[in-house]
Amino acid sequence: MRILLVDDEEEFVATLAERLSLRDIEADWVTSAREAEKIADTRHYDLVVLDVKMPHMGGRQLKQLLEKKMPGIKTIYLTGHGSEEDYKAGSAEAEYYLMKPININDLIDKINDALAT
Amino acid sequence: MTIQTDPLGAAGLTFFSKISASISHEIKNSLAVINESAGYLEDVTLMTRKGLPLDPERLGALASTMLKQVQRTNTIIKNMNRLAHSLDEDYRRVDLGELGELMAHLSERTLVTKGFRLTLTAPAQPVSVITHPFFLQNLIWLTLNFAMSVCGESKTILMAPSKNAAGAEICFSGLDRITEEMVQDFLAQGGRLLLDALNASCHTATGQGRLTLSLPEDIHQLKAS
Numbered sequence: 001m002r003i004l005l006v007d008d009e010e011e012f013v014a015t016l017a018e019r020l021s022l023r024d025i026e027a028d029w030v031t032s033a034r035e036a037e038k039i040a041d042t043r044h045y046d047l048v049v050l051d052v053k054m055p056h057m058g059g060r061q062l063k064q065l066l067e068k069k070m071p072g073i074k075t076i077y078l079t080g081h082g083s084e085e086d087y088k089a090g091s092a093e094a095e096y097y098l099m100k101p102i103n104i105n106d107l108i109d110k111i112n113d114a115l116a117t
Numbered sequence: 118m119t120i121q122t123d124p125l126g127a128a129g130l131t132f133f134s135k136i137s138a139s140i141s142h143e144i145k146n147s148l149a150v151i152n153e154s155a156g157y158l159e160d161v162t163l164m165t166r167k168g169l170p171l172d173p174e175r176l177g178a179l180a181s182t183m184l185k186q187v188q189r190t191n192t193i194i195k196n197m198n199r200l201a202h203s204l205d206e207d208y209r210r211v212d213l214g215e216l217g218e219l220m221a222h223l224s225e226r227t228l229v230t231k232g233f234r235l236t237l238t239a240p241a242q243p244v245s246v247i248t249h250p251f252f253l254q255n256l257i258w259l260t261l262n263f264a265m266s267v268c269g270e271s272k273t274i275l276m277a278p279s280k281n282a283a284g285a286e287i288c289f290s291g292l293d294r295i296t297e298e299m300v301q302d303f304l305a306q307g308g309r310l311l312l313d314a315l316n317a318s319c320h321t322a323t324g325q326g327r328l329t330l331s332l333p334e335d336i337h338q339l340k341a342s
Contacts, residue, residue: 009146011182015153022160053142056232080145083138100145101152 001115002044005029006036006062007051007078012100019104025111033057033065040069047114049107052079052090060093074114078102125252125314128307132255133200139226140197147190154179154186196222203250208336211253213244213278213285220257221276228274233265238277246284247335248315256311256330260289263303269293269326284334293326300328 003025007013010031017027028043030036033054048066050059063075075094079086090097095114098107158179165171199219221237228235257276264274268291275290300321304312312319316336320329 009150011186012146012150012153015150015157015179015182019153019157019160022164053230055229058230080142080149081138100149102149104156 001025001046001111003027003047003049003111004036004039004043004045005049006031006033006054006059007049008032008054009051016104016107020108023104023108025108033059033062036062037065037069040066044070045073047074047076047095047111049076049078049111050094052077052086053081060090063093074117076107076110076114124307124310128259128310129251129255132258135227136200136223136258137197139223140193143193143226144190147186147193150186151183154183192222200254203254206250208247208249210245210247211250213246213287213332214239216250216253217257217276217278217287220254220261223254224258224261228261228265231265232272233268234273235261236273236275238275240277240279242280244278244280244285246332247337248332249336252311252314253332256308256315256317257287259303259307259311260287260328260330263299263308264289264292264328267292267295267299281331284332284338286329286331288327288329290325290327292328295321295323295326295328297321297323 003020005013005017005027006029007016008031013029013031017029020027028039028045030039033056036048048063050062052059054062059077059079066073066075077090077094077097078100079090079097080100087097095117096110098110158176161169161171161176196219200223217237218239221235224235261274261276268274270293271291273291275288277288277290279286279288300319300323304319308319311317312330315332316338317330317332320331321327322329
């Protein structure tokens with residue numbers, strides 16, 4: 001399993017990737033939609049964890065672009081933004097919509113569930 | 118039953134709730150970084166117990182990250198507190214350089230998320246007026262939102278407070294796509310209400326991509342025509 005983490009909070013996303021790798025989950029990370037598009041041209045991912053609110057392009061728009069490059073890719077949204085509207089829209093589009101801060105074991109459970117479907 | 122709404126109060130609540138949502142988002146982001154750093158410390162503690170060596174460099178970097186995030190959150194909360202206390206008094210002398218800085222901080226996330234940048238030019242000398250701080254913050258926020266809709270290709274909005282003959286002004290530039298019609302829409306959608314409450318006026322230089330809010334030295338002064 002290979003996953004991609006996209007979040008503009010570098011210290012968050014880098015540490016999360018490191019913690020996932022300690023649990024034998026191969027995770028690459030980038031801090032913008034532009035970088036995500038670029039890396040998706042060179043590697044295949046089974047699942048992407050996207051920050052909903054990012055500068056220039058948010059996770060919801062990025063999801064559509066990544067799906068074109070990697071049909072069938074699973075998505076988990078991760079956000080600090082808690083509006084009801086975003087939650088409803090995000091939950092309908094992605095496998096899971098999680099709020100920061102997260103418990104890493106919960107995230108791993110959701111990753112496994114998403115990849116099992 | 119007819120619900121009576123106070124337009125100025127409603128505008129203020131909208132402003133306050135948008136800023137509160139943005140602040141809570143920022144705090145959550147900061148907490149998420151601290152959470153992952155603490156989680157990593159927990160991970161390495163477990164690994165050390167199993168006999169794996171500690172990496173002092175990595176531990177030092179984690180401590181530094183957490184301290185930086187505590188500082189970041191503290192600044193966010195301080196700004197939130199300053200905004201909340203701006204309703205303590207109806208009128209007081211307000212330093213426009215300080216207020217501009219506060220609004221730049223409070224609006225940063227909203228602007229950055231939409232791909233914009235705000236550059237505040239601090240006045241060389243302190244510029245202050247007697248005004249209603251909360252209404253002025255609300256007007257600046259509304260103007261910044263309008264500025265994003267008319268900003269040029271550079272996606273950079275410049276905000277500069279300065280003294281003028283009547284009292285002071287706050288100039289917004291970089292608004293390359295601004296037209297008189299758009300300004301009228303902006304005024305109709307809450308801008309006029311706040312300008313009147315502040316006894317202030319608005320001037321546009323459409324050819325130069327500039328909009329200026331002019332404030333009297335004292336809000337109780339008769340408005341200059």
